[in-house]
Amino acid sequence: MRRSKFFMPTMKENPAEAQIPSHCLMLRAGMVRQTAAGIYSWLPLGYRVLKKIEQIVREEMDATGAQEILMPTIQPAELWRESGRYDDYGKEMLRITDRHERGLLYGPTHEEIVTDIFRNSVKSYRDLPQNLYQIHWKFRDEVRPRFGVMRGREFFMKDNYSFDIDKDSARRSYNKMFVSYLRCFARMGLTPIPMQADSGAIGGDMSHEFIVLADTGESAVYCDPTWLYTDPLSLEIDFDDDLQPIVDRWTELYAATDDKYDADNCPIDESRLYTGRGIEVGHIFYFGTKYSTAMGATVSDGQGRDVAVEMGSYGIGVSRLAGAIIEASHDDNGIVWPESVAPFKVGLINLRSGDGPCDAVCENIYASLNNAGVETLYDERDERAGVKFAEMDLIGLPWQVAVGPRGVKAGTVEIGRRGAAREEVSSESALARLA
Ligand code: 5CA
Numbered sequence: 001m002r003r004s005k006f007f008m009p010t011m012k013e014n015p016a017e018a019q020i021p022s023h024c025l026m027l028r029a030g031m032v033r034q035t036a037a038g039i040y041s042w043l044p045l046g047y048r049v050l051k052k053i054e055q056i057v058r059e060e061m062d063a064t065g066a067q068e069i070l071m072p073t074i075q076p077a078e079l080w081r082e083s084g085r086y087d088d089y090g091k092e093m094l095r096i097t098d099r100h101e102r103g104l105l106y107g108p109t110h111e112e113i114v115t116d117i118f119r120n121s122v123k124s125y126r127d128l129p130q131n132l133y134q135i136h137w138k139f140r141d142e143v144r145p146r147f148g149v150m151r152g153r154e155f156f157m158k159d160n161y162s163f164d165i166d167k168d169s170a171r172r173s174y175n176k177m178f179v180s181y182l183r184c185f186a187r188m189g190l191t192p193i194p195m196q197a198d199s200g201a202i203g204g205d206m207s208h209e210f211i212v213l214a215d216t217g218e219s220a221v222y223c224d225p226t227w228l229y230t231d232p233l234s235l236e237i238d239f240d241d242d243l244q245p246i247v248d249r250w251t252e253l254y255a256a257t258d259d260k261y262d263a264d265n266c267p268i269d270e271s272r273l274y275t276g277r278g279i280e281v282g283h284i285f286y287f288g289t290k291y292s293t294a295m296g297a298t299v300s301d302g303q304g305r306d307v308a309v310e311m312g313s314y315g316i317g318v319s320r321l322a323g324a325i326i327e328a329s330h331d332d333n334g335i336v337w338p339e340s341v342a343p344f345k346v347g348l349i350n351l352r353s354g355d356g357p358c359d360a361v362c363e364n365i366y367a368s369l370n371n372a373g374v375e376t377l378y379d380e381r382d383e384r385a386g387v388k389f390a391e392m393d394l395i396g397l398p399w400q401v402a403v404g405p406r407g408v409k410a411g412t413v414e415i416g417r418r419g420a421a422r423e424e425v426s427s428e429s430a431l432a433r434l435a
Contacts, residue, residue, distance in 0.1 A: 092108060158315065174241070288310055291311055333390070346374055412424040
């Protein structure tokens with residue numbers, strides 16, 4: 001992509017409304033714009049990141065055997081009356097009336113819809129287990145939407161729903177999600193910490209929140225330092241295996257947020273205890289037959305009985321993650337994207353646009369990177385070098401390649417990682433490193 005053609009309305013000044021680094025940087029880098037309180041439009045740079053995050057989540061969910069579906073954002077109030085949540089949900093639910101005076105709502109979550117689909121389609125234990133997911137918009141009329149996309153009113157969520165014949169099987173489904181969450185967040189360059197949680201409005205028996213570490217995160221985190229050195233991606237996972245031992249290994253380590261931490265009863269010695277900050281990016285729930293009983297989602301159990309199906313739901317804040325990754329990875333000059341979610345891999349800077357030899361070397365590198373499938377943003381604008389470097393630092397692409405007249409004469413270009421010193425190497429070896 002050529003910078004002169006790319007719609008990326010960057011800002012030099014810190015916007016007054018932004019209280020945390022990610023909100024400030026997302027606005028300054030032209031990733032998002034606020035359309036209404038807590039409601040955002042995603043511009044090309046931000047949308048590229050959102051799609052990368054979404055794709056990692058999708059790949060990890062598919063690897064567990066879950067299947068992707070797409071449910072409507074608008075739901076009938078009737079289904080929520082059946083589950084008993086219509087009145088309970090309160091003002092966070094955006095309620096709508098259609099022209100026939102029928103009650104609708106913009107879905108804050110999808111347990112009711114998916115339970116309705118299930119009860120109309122599945123009748124036998126032979127069709128279980130099932131795990132269905134979608135990656136779609138939700139709306140919650142938060143009292144205080146804040147911190148940009150971190151606490152929005154409209155936000156992008158991955159939500160899975162599992163259906164099992166009994167508790168044992170439901171636990172296996174829960175464990176698959178637990179382990180795949182660890183992998184998802186690790187693939188985004190984050191350190192995930194699962195914590196036992198309350199199940200709140202969703203209800204249920206077993207629940208974990210996944211917190212990722214970020215110095216500027218909104219919750220205080222107290223945990224066993226082993227978390228920080230354990231890479232979930234180093235685990236050999238087969239989702240057909242019993243994952244209980246892995247889940248036990250992870251849940252046996254101590255972790256708590258400020259609301260649960262109690263210095264007097266903490267099992268970790270103060271000298272070893274890691275204290276930091278984090279952001280909740282995922283939440284999983286096992287709630288048994290709460291919805292299936294209320295809504296009549298039963299299956300035959302093969303022994304002549306009809307039983308309510310055991311269910312769980314599993315959420316990941318996909319749009320929140322864009323902010324959370326920035327909170328976990330930025331410096332004074334801007335964002336530092338992990339390669340797996342970066343909007344482009346390489347920022348190519350022409351230090352003297354209009355200079356024949358510089359232009360030629362840049363065009364050659366740009367074409368070669370495009371041919372090799374390396375996503376590149378090429379800044380060929382007629383701007384000062386300092387302006388271009390500052391913008392590349394702000395938008396945080398993992399690699400920077402700078403081409404200037406002096407280097408071109410000597411047969412070299414500069415290459416470096418975002419935030420590190422650049423080295424002078426030949427164009428060929430720069431290309432070899434990036435492709
Ligand atoms: N039905 C369950 C699981 S599908 C559920 O809704 N869980 S949740 O309420 O915990 O939300 C799941 C994830 O969505 C949260 O962990 C968080 O990362 C994200 N999320 C929740 N509220 C917001 C919000 N207002 N803005 C951005 N992300 C949010």
